[in-house]
Amino acid sequence: MLFCLKGRKMKVENIGSKRLTLKLIIYIFTLSVFFTLIQSGVGLKKEYDDKIKRIDNSINIIEKNFLNKLAQTFWAMDELGLKIELNSLLGLPGVDYVEILEKNKTLLKMGKKYKHGIKNKYFDLKYKNVESEALLGKLYVQLSYFRIKKEVIHDILYVIVEEFIKYFVLTLVLLFVVQKLIMRHLVDMAEFVRGFQVENLDTPLILDKKINKNRPDVLDEVSLAINQMRKKLMIFIDQKNETQKEIQNLNKTLELKVELRTQLLTEKTDTVKDLLNNAAQGFLSFDKDFLIDGEYSVECEKLLGKDLRGKDISLLLFNKNEKKIDFFKETMMDALNEKNELTSSLMLSLLPTELIINKRAIVINYKILSNNNFMLILTNVTDKKKLQTKIKKEQNTLKMIISIIGDSLQFYETNESFKQFCKDSVLYINPTHSSDENANTLHALLHTFKGLFAQLYMINTTKRIHDIESKIIEFTENNEANITLKNLIESLELENSMDEDLKIIAQTLGENFLTEHNYIKIDEELINKLEGKILAFCSLSLEQKEECDNILYDIKKIKNKSLKYYLSIYPKLSHQLCLSLNKSIHPFEISGQNNIFVSAKFKPFINSLIHVFRNSCDHGIETKEVRNSLGKNGVGTIGCEFKLLDDNLYIDIYDDGKGIELNSLKSKIIQNNLSTQEELNSLSKDEIISFIFDSNLSTQESISHLSGRGVGLSCVKSELEKLNGSVSVETQLNKGTKFSFVMPFDE
């Protein structure tokens, strides 16, 4: 650093100071020469004038001092004396040549005679005494100015040289002084300032001189000022550095924050992505070109295929159905361009919400994003649909079973007539009628059957017949011959229409149920008449009473069925019900005597018991999870017992389910305005429970498909009352419920 500074110093000196020195020399020298010239000029002029005066004075001196003496000496003819006198004359300033003339003849001469620059002076040499005066001769004096001029010029040169040397030396001294006192310091300062750098700001400017602090000179002040400036700069730089540091720190903090935020955001995005990918829903977006964006959730690929980026969504959704594609695109764009949010959402609601794509049922939600892109949310509802279909099927089955049990006669009769119709179907084709007329007849008959089956909720049969109807209608449009109609009818295999439903019935109620109907078909009135006749006959011949009783028993068997038989459908039904509710119960059988026959008047009541079983399955038995959590066996129990005692028939139906919640029942009673809190408080538990038979009460929060609106138990009660029977309910929370029916029974 030092070296560097020195090097620079040298350089600066070389250039800057030289230039300044040169200027100084020129100024000082010019000035000194000017002054020298004036001074020496003036001096020389004075000297010259002096010398001229002295020469002039020499004439006066000659006139005053020498003329008389010379005249006397001349008078005395003293040659030696004259020579001495003349010699002394030559000693006078300016006198170069003297001559004594006697009548224009040179008598005596001394000195050197010049031709130029001279002044000639003639003096009369007169001898004087008291009385006379005599002219002896003349004195010729040559005064030479030439010598004076020469002297003056010599003087001038001398003076010039002297003055020049004097001023030159003075200049040098001055230069040295200036250099010593000012220049080098200035150069130092210049160098120092020039070398100002952030790194060496702490190096103060120190001049090569002592600083008098009490009486500082200009340089001191300048150097002090520079140092002050330096200090200020240092402080400023320090502050700046501080600020910079602060800013850097802030920046760092900010960077950290940004990083953290970015991380959080990334995490969030990842989480959202994760969520979306695991949502079992497809999320995708696309722009006005209907081309799918790169970002979509995993589920989309499952539903719509791989590599969806850039694919046309409308083609994926609607395959190649141009009409649907057009409507989709138009409506999307209309909704996008619609400013009114409500109208826009209504337009989107016109788009299909459920589509079958790749054999999957997909529910679609349409959204317009804030960036004017579209978003679709795809939900795979295939399983749900399947389950719904299954439940629907299950429901339909149960509806069918219940209606068939409730009106088995209708079932048997419809079944029988339809079978007959199937057998005879071809016979309805009357060759004398047109094929159209025949087809219409068949259609009308089929339509009637369809209605009958629909009443029995035999959905599959109804559907089959509906399809057959359509085919017959189609036939009438083609104007074909009767024989074609016959072929058609035969090909339709009408007799198979019921197969599916019959299979379900057989599975649920047992094969017997389908074959038993033969007994029922016997006209009951006829049997009654027969029975009357036998009774009348038996009363006539007492000896054949035993025989008669046997016949009567058989007739009763034909007319009345065993109670066990009637009730036997319920175990299977209960099992089925529980299955459809995702619950399970132990298989059970009706326990009771086989030989108790009930007349037709018991049928409505027995049929109504389905509501009790249904109630047990639906509200009584809990799901496996609930049962396990209560420490109960996961599989529930439902049972049914009956017995005959003292002309009374007892039927008990029980379950080990959750029992009837009294408080919930009470609030339900109040909610349905069946009673008030005060009234209920005064009632016994049994009395409160008896409200479950009220047709205006439903204890279940949601109306389940099985128990409907809770009119079931009221139906049981009303049927029971027709038989003059009564019911009691025992229930214990989480232990179970038992319905005990008792009614008079007259064999």
Next chain:
Amino acid sequence: MLSVLVVDDSMIMRRNIKKYLSSLGHNIIGEAKNADEALEFCSENRPDLITMDISMPGINGIAALKKIKEINKDFSIIMITSYGKNEMIKSALKEGAQGYILKPVSVEKLSESIQKIFPEYLEKKDRVL
């Protein structure tokens, strides 16, 4: 409570819709069996809401909608339509219909549509409750 004009060519439909609207607490201030009657009514009255069948003999629902909107574009109109008429519904929406209901009409559907158009009505009702 909204004042409603019911426009439908079917008497049964009108009766049903009136019944439903009444059960929702609205006031039926008029009914019309065709577009002309509806227009006449609208030029003299200001119902809060109009329900209108999209297909009627003579001037159909969309044309009627346009004309009613010409009288006053602030009329709120719900179109009643049968299934499969998406194009018609869309043009009705473009013409300024504020809702549509697919037949069969039900109290729930009516209530939902009305709540969409008059959300403040719903709030008010909530407050009262």
